[in-house]
Amino acid sequence: MKYSHQTRILVAVDCIIFGFDGEKLKLLLIQRGIEPEKNKWSLMGGFVEPGESLSLAANNILKKLTGLEGVYLEQLQAFGEVNRDPIERTVSITYFALIDIHKYEKQLSQEYHAEWFEMNKIPELIFDHNEMVEMAKKRLRYKAALHPILFELLPEKFTIPQLQSLYEGIYDSVFDKRNFSRKILSTGLLIKQADKDKLSSKKGAFYYVLDKRKYNANFHAFLNLIPNPDHLQFV
Amino acid sequence: MKYSHQTRILVAVDCIIFGFDGEKLKLLLIQRGIEPEKNKWSLMGGFVEPGESLSLAANNILKKLTGLEGVYLEQLQAFGEVNRDPIERTVSITYFALIDIHKYEKQLSQEYHAEWFEMNKIPELIFDHNEMVEMAKKRLRYKAALHPILFELLPEKFTIPQLQSLYEGIYDSVFDKRNFSRKILSTGLLIKQADKDKLSSKKGAFYYVLDKRKYNANFHAFLNLIPNPDHLQFV
DNA sequence: CCAAAAGTGTTTGGTTTACACCCATGG
DNA sequence: CCATGGGTGTAAACCAAACACTTTTGG
Numbered sequence: 001m002k003y004s005h006q007t008r009i010l011v012a013v014d015c016i017i018f019g020f021d022g023e024k025l026k027l028l029l030i031q032r033g034i035e036p037e038k039n040k041w042s043l044m045g046g047f048v049e050p051g052e053s054l055s056l057a058a059n060n061i062l063k064k065l066t067g068l069e070g071v072y073l074e075q076l077q078a079f080g081e082v083n084r085d086p087i088e089r090t091v092s093i094t095y096f097a098l099i100d101i102h103k104y105e106k107q108l109s110q111e112y113h114a115e116w117f118e119m120n121k122i123p124e125l126i127f128d129h130n131e132m133v134e135m136a137k138k139r140l141r142y143k144a145a146l147h148p149i150l151f152e153l154l155p156e157k158f159t160i161p162q163l164q165s166l167y168e169g170i171y172d173s174v175f176d177k178r179n180f181s182r183k184i185l186s187t188g189l190l191i192k193q194a195d196k197d198k199l200s201s202k203k204g205a206f207y208y209v210l211d212k213r214k215y216n217a218n219f220h221a222f223l224n225l226i227p228n229p230d231h232l233q234f235v
Numbered sequence: 236m237k238y239s240h241q242t243r244i245l246v247a248v249d250c251i252i253f254g255f256d257g258e259k260l261k262l263l264l265i266q267r268g269i270e271p272e273k274n275k276w277s278l279m280g281g282f283v284e285p286g287e288s289l290s291l292a293a294n295n296i297l298k299k300l301t302g303l304e305g306v307y308l309e310q311l312q313a314f315g316e317v318n319r320d321p322i323e324r325t326v327s328i329t330y331f332a333l334i335d336i337h338k339y340e341k342q343l344s345q346e347y348h349a350e351w352f353e354m355n356k357i358p359e360l361i362f363d364h365n366e367m368v369e370m371a372k373k374r375l376r377y378k379a380a381l382h383p384i385l386f387e388l389l390p391e392k393f394t395i396p397q398l399q400s401l402y403e404g405i406y407d408s409v410f411d412k413r414n415f416s417r418k419i420l421s422t423g424l425l426i427k428q429a430d431k432d433k434l435s436s437k438k439g440a441f442y443y444v445l446d447k448r449k450y451n452a453n454f455h456a457f458l459n460l461i462p463n464p465d466h467l468q469f470v
Numbered sequence: 471c472c473a474a475a476a477g478t479g480t481t482t483g484g485t486t487t488a489c490a491c492c493c494a495t496g497g
Numbered sequence: 498c499c500a501t502g503g504g505t506g507t508a509a510a511c512c513a514a515a516c517a518c519t520t521t522t523g524g
Binding site (some may be wrong): 001002003006008009010011046048049050051053054055057075077078079080081082087088089090091093117128145222 | 236237239241242243244245246257283284286287288289290292308312313314315316317322323324325326328380422457
């Protein structure tokens with residue numbers, strides 16, 4: 001049995017993939033190999049196939065491009081303007097992903113001509129993809145101000161100065177390091193390691209790992225991770 | 236030109252419509268007039284038509300059911316499990332709406348057999364609609380803890396005790412009235428009126444109206460409208 | 471030995487909470 | 498005149514922000 005006299009529409013999933021290389025927040029884009037808009041940059045996406053739920057479609061896309069599974073992936077928004085795709089009407093469900101850039105497997109994505117772009121150097125993208133990226137940035141800022149989400153971008157072991165530089169990049173601000181480390185440590189989510197990262201200073205900075213049990217239990221609690229969030233531009 | 240060899244899917248919009256009658260938060264549901272699931276309760280929804288964007292579809296659905304335009308309407312989530320509709324695969328984009336229940340025009344919705352349900356008396360709904368309602372409740376709690384969104388549910392003129400009872404209903408808690416009114420008034424969003432509502436007490440409670448200019452300007456700022464939000468259950 | 475980054479403590483001001491009494495009035 | 502709900506103030510605890518010096522070590 002089917003619903004008759006109803007119009008069926010193409011449904012796509014597009015992924016906004018954020019990565020952090022220890023210095024800067026970046027976005028993974030692909031260069032389209034096919035017409036229309038051949039050679040233009042775009043988000044990685046694909047049509048939803050029969051038998052594939054939306055979240056499965058998003059995970060599949062992410063895996064095809066990066067080789068990664070079990071990544072942080074969250075539904076952002078459905079985009080459904082009638083003419084957003086000039087070829088044929090397509091509703092796109094967007095997901096944003098946070099990945100540790102070092103786990104990204106380059107060879108997989110060469111077939112898609114993928115490249116990481118710094119957030120302030122994002123090229124013109126096809127369709128409404130720039131708008132999607134803007135919305136994802138806002139959502140990330142909003143969410144990271146309240147929840148310890150940015151740990152998803154970091155490697156297993158990381159230092160507090162690295163974490164601070166990630167926050168500073170995302171909010172385009174500079175935070176006081178004494179207040180920052182106090183605030184982060186007071187969440188109780190970090191476990192100090194015995195060894196240090198000596199790459200970026202002579203003294204070296206202690207590594208920390210995330211306490212996964214507490215992280216999962218406390219993820220939805222409101223934290224106050226950003227000073228004066230009121231004046232920042234959110235969703 | 237079209238994308239060939241791709242499967243097109245039914246796309247629906249379903250609306251989770253919240254209303255407040257001065258006492259309790261309620262949800263507007265309709266009783267299906269047609270098979271399948273005839274006579275079962277469901278959210279108001281409809282298929283997205285050609286030439287209709289998602290947000291327009293949501294507004295149209297709301298207008299057909301309630302007669303209202305310009306209502307607060309926000310996209311919630313896309314639901315896309317493969318078998319969520321047993322008749323035929325349908326991706327549903329959900330929107331939640333906040334309306335002043337007194338503006339709702341009953342005669343319009345009689346053709347849909349619509350009824351308001353108290354939040355703790357929601358019947359079993361078709362498909363995954365109960366899940367959609369749960370998500371909308373969580374989103375409302377989450378959002379109302381940070382943004383002055385609940386004014387959308389109130390009539391033009393309202394009293395602080397009314398507002399407090401709305402918050403208390405949503406969070407299933409009791410708040411200290413001194414702290415509550417101080418907090419709300421300190422947002423600067425309320426303008427005190429000269430007249431009083433004398434329906435619910437002998438002394439009467441002063442009416443307030445929303446300062447729309449400040450409301451629109453400050454909507455995205457983080458407020459701290461709920462005491463101890465940490466222990467409440469959110470998204 | 472010194473430049474460069476890591477690490478840490480205190481004071482101050484503001485915000486949040488807990489808490490109790492008086493006010494106005496319709497019946 | 499009294500029961501009912503409306504309205505308000507204060508003190509204590511807590512939290513956030515501003516701020517500067519010491520430590521470590523590779524070169």
